[in-house]
Amino acid sequence: MKRIFFLIPVASIVLIGMTTQQIDKKVMDRGKKVYSQYCSPCHQADGSGVPGLNPPLEKTTHVLGNKSSLIKIILKGLNTHEEINGETYNNVMAPHNHLTDQQISDVLTYVRNSFGNKASLITVAEVKSVRAKTK
Numbered sequence: 001m002k003r004i005f006f007l008i009p010v011a012s013i014v015l016i017g018m019t020t021q022q023i024d025k026k027v028m029d030r031g032k033k034v035y036s037q038y039c040s041p042c043h044q045a046d047g048s049g050v051p052g053l054n055p056p057l058e059k060t061t062h063v064l065g066n067k068s069s070l071i072k073i074i075l076k077g078l079n080t081h082e083e084i085n086g087e088t089y090n091n092v093m094a095p096h097n098h099l100t101d102q103q104i105s106d107v108l109t110y111v112r113n114s115f116g117n118k119a120s121l122i123t124v125a126e127v128k129s130v131r132a133k134t135k
C-alpha cells in the first residue's frame, strides 16, 4: 500500500512530462518552419542576427519579456533603433501581420524556447487579443 502512494506521484510527473513535451515538439516544429521562412533571412537560423543590421534573438528583454509587446513587434514591425543589450541595429523590420494567429503563436513560442531562451508559450488566443487591439 505504501508503495502506491509513492508510485502515483512519480507516475503523474512522468506522464505530465511526456504530454507537455509532445505538445511542445509539434508547436516547435511548426514554429521552426515559420521562422525559417520569414525570420531567419534577417535574424539567422541560429538567432544570432547580423551585427549592426538585425538584432540577435538570444535572451533579449523583448524576446523573454512582456508578451503583448513581443506580439506587437511581429504585427507592426520595428523601426525604433533603440539599444538592444547595448547595441543598435539599422535595418527595418517590416510588419508581419499577414501571418495567422497560429503562425505567430508558433513562431514566438519557438523563438522563446530556442537559441538558449527559455520562456512560457504564447497562445493563439493571446495573439488574437493583441491583434484586435492593434490596428
Ligand code: HEC
Residues within 6 Å of the ligand: 035, 038, 039, 040, 041, 042, 043, 053, 054, 055, 057, 060, 061, 062, 063, 070, 073, 074, 078, 079, 080, 081, 082, 084, 088, 089, 090, 091, 092, 093, 094, 096, 107, 108, 111
Ligand atoms: C528584414 C529583416 C527582418 C525580418 C524578416 C524579421 N526581422 Fe525581426 N527585427 C529586424 C530588425 C532590423 C529589428 C530591430 C529594429 C530596430 O531596432 O528598430 C528586429 C527586431 C525584432 C525583435 C525585437 C528584438 C529585441 O530584443 O528588441 C524581435 C523579437 C524580432 N525582430 C522577431 C522577428 C521574428 C519572429 C521574425 C519573423 C516572423 C522577424 N523578426 C522578421 C529585422 C527583421
